[in-house]
Amino acid sequence: MNRFIAFVKKEFLHILRDKQTLLIMFGLPVVQVVLFGFAITTEIKDASISILDLSRDHVTRKISNKILSTGYFKLDTYLDHEGEIEQAFKEGKVKEVIVFGRNFATEFESGNARVQLIVDATDPNTGTTLINYTSAIILDFIRGEYPEAGMFRPVALETRMWYNPELKSVYYFIPGVITIILMIVSTMLTSISLTREKELGTMEVLLASPMKPAQVIIAKVVPYMILSFINAVIILIMGKTIFGLPLEGSLALLLGETLLFILVALSLGVLISTHAATQQVALMISLFALMLPTILLSGFIFPVENMPLILQLIANVIPAKWFVIILKDIMLKGSDITDIWKETLVLVLFCLVFIAASVKNYKVRLE
Amino acid sequence: MSEAVIQVENLTKKFGDFYAVKNIDFEVERGEVFGFLGANGAGKTTVMKMLCGLITPTSGKAMVAGFNVFGQQNEIKKNIGYMSQRFSLYEDLTVIENITFYGGIYGLTNAEIKERAYRLIEMHGLGEVKNQLLASLPLGWKQKLAFSVALIHRPQIVFLDEPTGGVDPITRRQFWESIYEAAHSGITLFVTTHYMDEAEYCDRISMMVDGEIKGLGTPTELKQLHHAKNMDEVFVNLARKKEFIE
Amino acid sequence: MQVAVKIENIRKTYGDIVALKDISLRINEGEIFGIIGPDGSGKTSLFRILATLLLADSGTVSLLGLDVVKDYKALRKMLGYMPGRFSLYQDLTVEENINLFASLFGTTVAAQYDIIKDIYSQIEPFKDRRAGKLSGGMKQKLALSCVLVHKPRILLLDEPTTGVDPISRKEFWGILKRLKAWNITIVVSTPYMDEAMQCDRVALIQDGNIMSVDTPDNIVNEFPARLYAVKTSNKHTILTDLRDFEYTGSAFAFGDHIHFTDVRTEFTNDELKAYLEEKGHTDIDISETTATIEDCFIELMRKKI
Numbered sequence: 001m002n003r004f005i006a007f008v009k010k011e012f013l014h015i016l017r018d019k020q021t022l023l024i025m026f027g028l029p030v031v032q033v034v035l036f037g038f039a040i041t042t043e044i045k046d047a048s049i050s051i052l053d054l055s056r057d058h059v060t061r062k063i064s065n066k067i068l069s070t071g072y073f074k075l076d077t078y079l080d081h082e083g084e085i086e087q088a089f090k091e092g093k094v095k096e097v098i099v100f101g102r103n104f105a106t107e108f109e110s111g112n113a114r115v116q117l118i119v120d121a122t123d124p125n126t127g128t129t130l131i132n133y134t135s136a137i138i139l140d141f142i143r144g145e146y147p148e149a150g151m152f153r154p155v156a157l158e159t160r161m162w163y164n165p166e167l168k169s170v171y172y173f174i175p176g177v178i179t180i181i182l183m184i185v186s187t188m189l190t191s192i193s194l195t196r197e198k199e200l201g202t203m204e205v206l207l208a209s210p211m212k213p214a215q216v217i218i219a220k221v222v223p224y225m226i227l228s229f230i231n232a233v234i235i236l237i238m239g240k241t242i243f244g245l246p247l248e249g250s251l252a253l254l255l256g257e258t259l260l261f262i263l264v265a266l267s268l269g270v271l272i273s274t275h276a277a278t279q280q281v282a283l284m285i286s287l288f289a290l291m292l293p294t295i296l297l298s299g300f301i302f303p304v305e306n307m308p309l310i311l312q313l314i315a316n317v318i319p320a321k322w323f324v325i326i327l328k329d330i331m332l333k334g335s336d337i338t339d340i341w342k343e344t345l346v347l348v349l350f351c352l353v354f355i356a357a358s359v360k361n362y363k364v365r366l367e
Numbered sequence: 368m369s370e371a372v373i374q375v376e377n378l379t380k381k382f383g384d385f386y387a388v389k390n391i392d393f394e395v396e397r398g399e400v401f402g403f404l405g406a407n408g409a410g411k412t413t414v415m416k417m418l419c420g421l422i423t424p425t426s427g428k429a430m431v432a433g434f435n436v437f438g439q440q441n442e443i444k445k446n447i448g449y450m451s452q453r454f455s456l457y458e459d460l461t462v463i464e465n466i467t468f469y470g471g472i473y474g475l476t477n478a479e480i481k482e483r484a485y486r487l488i489e490m491h492g493l494g495e496v497k498n499q500l501l502a503s504l505p506l507g508w509k510q511k512l513a514f515s516v517a518l519i520h521r522p523q524i525v526f527l528d529e530p531t532g533g534v535d536p537i538t539r540r541q542f543w544e545s546i547y548e549a550a551h552s553g554i555t556l557f558v559t560t561h562y563m564d565e566a567e568y569c570d571r572i573s574m575m576v577d578g579e580i581k582g583l584g585t586p587t588e589l590k591q592l593h594h595a596k597n598m599d600e601v602f603v604n605l606a607r608k609k610e611f612i613e
Numbered sequence: 614m615q616v617a618v619k620i621e622n623i624r625k626t627y628g629d630i631v632a633l634k635d636i637s638l639r640i641n642e643g644e645i646f647g648i649i650g651p652d653g654s655g656k657t658s659l660f661r662i663l664a665t666l667l668l669a670d671s672g673t674v675s676l677l678g679l680d681v682v683k684d685y686k687a688l689r690k691m692l693g694y695m696p697g698r699f700s701l702y703q704d705l706t707v708e709e710n711i712n713l714f715a716s717l718f719g720t721t722v723a724a725q726y727d728i729i730k731d732i733y734s735q736i737e738p739f740k741d742r743r744a745g746k747l748s749g750g751m752k753q754k755l756a757l758s759c760v761l762v763h764k765p766r767i768l769l770l771d772e773p774t775t776g777v778d779p780i781s782r783k784e785f786w787g788i789l790k791r792l793k794a795w796n797i798t799i800v801v802s803t804p805y806m807d808e809a810m811q812c813d814r815v816a817l818i819q820d821g822n823i824m825s826v827d828t829p830d831n832i833v834n835e836f837p838a839r840l841y842a843v844k845t846s847n848k849h850t851i852l853t854d855l856r857d858f859e860y861t862g863s864a865f866a867f868g869d870h871i872h873f874t875d876v877r878t879e880f881t882n883d884e885l886k887a888y889l890e891e892k893g894h895t896d897i898d899i900s901e902t903t904a905t906i907e908d909c910f911i912e913l914m915r916k917k918i
Contacts, residue, residue, distance in 0.1 A: 002716050002719065003716050003717060003719055005716075006712065006713055006716030006717070007713070007716070007717070010702065010705065010709065010713050013704070013705055013709060014702070014704055014705075017704045017705075018704065200700050200702070200703075201696045201697075201698060201699050201700055202699075202700070202701070202702065204661075204664075204666060204694070204696040204699075205694060205695070205696065205699065205714075205759075205760070206717070207666055208664045208665065208666055208689055208692060208694040209689060209717045209718060210686070210689050210690045210717075210718060210719070211717050364685070365665070365666050365667060365668060365685075366661055366666045366667050405778070406750075406778035406779075406780055406781070407748055407749035407750060407776075407777060407778045407781065408748045408749065409778075505653065506651075506652055506653055529776075532652075532775070532776065532804070533651055533652035533653075533775065533804045534651055534652065534804075535650075535651035535654075535819065535910075535914065536651075536806060536865075536907050536910050536911050536914070537865075537911055537914055537915075538651075540865050540866055543866060544852065547849045547852075550849065551849065561776070561777075561778060561779065561805075562805070563779055563868075564807075564867060564868040567868035567869040568848070568866060568868075568869075570848070586868075586869055587869065597868055598868065599779060599807075602779050602780065603779070603780055603783070606778075606780050
């Protein structure tokens with residue numbers, strides 16, 4: 001046991017003395033969260049819109065004027081019929097089309113008026129923001145007209161997200177960032193630190209010592225596990241405090257699942273190191289063979305459901321995909337283990353497979 | 368005959384407060400095989416780097432191949448060759464690719480490269496292996512080739528940094544024969560080595576200790592001065608043991 | 614005398630390259646055994662096989678009666694292995710490095726201080742310095758302390774002196790000799806032929822073959838010809854001129870002399886001297902000399918070719 005503790009201590013010393021790695025480990029998450037968070041919640045200003053007013057009465061005019069006077073929107077054109085909507089979006093001139101139903105003023109009195117908001121959601125975040133702004137302005141108008149109405153809404157707001165029906169909101173990025181960071185720290189750094197021992201020639205000495213190979217690996221992995229966990233917690237706290245990220249489900253479950261994913265990532269790192277002879281190769285494998293698919297196929301940036309079938313199938317073998325689902329479900333939907341046991345099981349399987357493959361590949365001798 | 372191609376006066380290099388090289392003086396003549404010895408960390412590498420125009424000295428004067436180490440580093444680089452045991456040639460290129468690459472680096476024309484590559488291959492009997500990857504050649508051949516490549520642009524001076532480490536005794540001696548050959552054609556050779564017997568093959572040697580030159584002369588002179596049988600004893604006499612940061 | 618290392622018909626290939634060609638060797642307990650040969654002669658493969666890290670294609674190796682394949686676990690506790698170009702953890706201090714290696718073998722520096730004292734006390738004043746900032750000689754001492762800290766019964770040192778200056782090398786051999794007092798068997802390899810004299814027995818290895826195994830003195834005494842040291846005023850041309858001499862057996866530069874053998878058993882200095890004078894040499898000095906290990910190595914290599 002002393003042997004083990006001494007080794008873990010040594011590993012911590014390596015990490016703490018390597019300022020660059022430390023910076024990557026703790027600076028990167030902060031930068032990424034801030035970048036993703038703020039880049040996505042930019043304010044709307046002078047967004048081009050078109051209006052299709054099918055009633056052209058005093059109420060619709062009032063609403064249109066109110067919307068256009070806020071400074072958030074800029075009128076591109078008034079459309080004449082529904083057929084033009086598609087064209088307006090395709091030309092890329094407008095981000096949103098507001099459609100007022102027929103006989104708006106009359107229906108407004110009877111509480112059956114209809115407004116349809118159609119946005120170009122190719123950029124999902126701008127899309128949501130536009131919807132939110134427009135709805136707020138219309139609701140504000142209604143409150144102004146009928147101060148006594150309370151919750152009564154004489155207008156049916158109907159929204160359509162085009163090109164990206166299941167809109168991903170800003171919160172959805174935080175789970176993605178956590179996943180990426182855990183992959184970087186756990187997989188890349190472990191595989192590099194293990195291959196570094198090979199390059200230094202110290203692995204030869206470790207192998208020739210009575211320390212069991214499994215002990216060497218676990219001892220090397222423990223510090224990264226702890227650091228990755230701290231990292232995940234930092235990102236969660238940042239998400240909560242800076243971006244008001246909700247946590248609907250249980251915190252314990254969230255942390256437990258995080259730990260499970262860290263284990264998956266670490267065992268993958270170990271697996272890579274059994275194949276890579278140099279730090280450079282380890283870095284290349286982690287970066288290109290893992291990071292890119294993780295970013296692209298995990299559903300972090302691009303929704304998996306919208307991908308071609310073949311990519312959807314490939315996405316299934318990306319551990320990050322399952323972790324992103326788990327995180328979103330716990331944080332946003334408040335799911336408990338009975339809802340996400342399947343995804344959890346998949347991660348457990350990944351972990352076992354990686355460990356089994358590493359053990360099989362790990363040699364008690366040199367090749 | 369006595370035409371100095373390397374002239375060093377009061378040359379000093381400081382790293383922070385540490386004198387890596389302290390007020391050294393020496394001259395090397397054209398066609399001379401000059402041995403540059405010293406313990407690990409005595410400052411040999413720093414001197415080599417200054418003379419090759421890779422780092423600028425802190426103070427002093429040094430002329431290499433007629434150019435000043437202060438400001439004329441580029442001219443120096445064109446007139447010298449360099450070979451070290453650790454780095455010289457690319458293992459994943461073939462013999463001919465290596466030659467062509469280095470010829471190109473030194474700005475030779477394609478015709479020149481072709482002609483010199485041909486002669487080089489002839490001279491070392493590399494015809495059969497010229498299209499093989501360097502990695503597949505025995506160490507001795509690689510070293511020979513590395514040396515000829517260092518000579519490809521007909522430099523005035525060639526710096527050899529521990530050129531013979533790890534080679535078998537016969538190949539090592541053959542290597543020295545090519546060094547002599549080069550010296551006869553008027554090239555100056557500046558050699559570092561850890562083999563003390565090789566020190567004896569040099570025309571003159573200098574011995575660095577703690578950043579200073581503590582011995583300079585022909586092997587015979589140095590041995591007489593230190594009442595030593597061989598260079599090994601001279602070395603031990605001069606380099607009093609001291610540990611310092613490299 | 615007990616046999617500590619028994620190597621029987623070991624063969625090791627890497628693809629088409631045969632690194633070790635069916636070699637056999639016995640190393641006695643408590644001796645300093647040198648494996649002398651240039652780079653690429655198979656030294657490192659041999660050391661890795663001894664250190665239980667590499668499997669031979671065929672043949673058997675046992676250390677202290679334990680098989681390197683079957684009993685590798687037990688053996689690893691008794692071996693101190695220092696690989697070629699072994700670098701310590703550069704970012705750890707001297708003290709952190711040695712403590713780590715002590716705990717790897719389940720011991721402490723304090724408990725084993727007696728065996729490493731001789732070496733470690735020299736670097737202890739720098740114990741808070743990072744290993745990466747040590748000079749070559751100090752690094753080597755630290756590395757030796759690290760592989761010695763668990764009192765191994767056999768030390769396997771692969772090229773510990775490569776790239777180290779002559780003084781540090783001498784010191785290192787002094788340390789190894791003092792270690793003999795602990796009855797540790799030391800197997801050490803080196804490309805520096807002169808270091809062979811420091812060993813109790815040596816094996817000369819070239820191209821995966823062991824050319825000769827004996828005490829250095831015996832190897833030197835068995836040099837097959839009379840050896841002459843020749844020196845003239847012209848260092849550069851003497852060698853080629855000697856090679857042109859019709860009775861030259863061999864002529865190789867050794868320091869400031871050429872070591873020369875004559876193919877005939879009857880040889881007179883005067884004849885050679887006359888020849889050299891004719892070639893324009895002056896200050897001719899010819900005297901009989903004793904062979905060095907390097908002469909023998911060259912001779913053995915030539916015999917093979």
